[in-house]
Amino acid sequence: IDISSFNVPQSDAYALSALIYDNIPEAFHVNTLSYSVGSGKIRVLYFTYTCTPSQYTVMYNDCMESVDKILAGIKNNSALNDVQKALLVHDRLAVLCEYDTLNLELGTIPPESFTMYGALVKKIAVCQGYAEAYEFILELIGIDCELCESDTLNHAWNIVKLGNYYYYVDATWDAERLEYGSIIIRITE
Numbered sequence: 001i002d003i004s005s006f007n008v009p010q011s012d013a014y015a016l017s018a019l020i021y022d023n024i025p026e027a028f029h030v031n032t033l034s035y036s037v038g039s040g041k042i043r044v045l046y047f048t049y050t051c052t053p054s055q056y057t058v059m060y061n062d063c064m065e066s067v068d069k070i071l072a073g074i075k076n077n078s079a080l081n082d083v084q085k086a087l088l089v090h091d092r093l094a095v096l097c098e099y100d101t102l103n104l105e106l107g108t109i110p111p112e113s114f115t116m117y118g119a120l121v122k123k124i125a126v127c128q129g130y131a132e133a134y135e136f137i138l139e140l141i142g143i144d145c146e147l148c149e150s151d152t153l154n155h156a157w158n159i160v161k162l163g164n165y166y167y168y169v170d171a172t173w174d175a176e177r178l179e180y181g182s183i184i185i186r187i188t189e
Contacts, residue, residue, distance in 0.1 A: 028115035
């Protein structure tokens with residue numbers, strides 16, 4: 001992909017990579033991202049993929065089938081406000097997906113456990129998979145949601161904007177606790 005017209009400095013390569021991996025959950029099929037540089041600017045992005053385009057289509061459709069089940073009774077339901085929608089999606093995702101504890105303990109976590117595909121279709125994921133699935137679903141229903149991660153904590157979760165407030169939401173942690181309705185903590189006004 002030629003991005004030379006954007007004049008992205010080479011020093012922003014990590015941020016560009018994070019933008020793609022953390023903000024486009026449906027790009028779960030992207031394996032690697034590399035780039036070419038000219039005059040200190042990133043010129044062209046190169047991607048490798050974990051599957052063929054036809055395999056991706058099947059996988060994406062499988063994700064959407066699961067999303068449709070999660071959103072049953074939520075999407076386009078004017079009787080629910082955004083907080084109620086966010087909580088319902090959270091609870092349904094927490095019930096649907098299991099944390100990939102065994103592979104974590106064995107050090108054998110498969111790549112799909114880090115993706116929305118793992119959470120929604122395989123129904124097993126680590127924190128990044130939960131967070132990507134939650135972000136994808138909320139964005140589909142018009143609720144602003146971003147993936148947030150910490151290298152220090154080795155953990156990912158979401159920041160959700162509801163009204164004029166931002167909230168931490170951690171579907172991974174809550175899946176383990178299954179304490180519905182107690183997951184949102186306001187962080188800023």
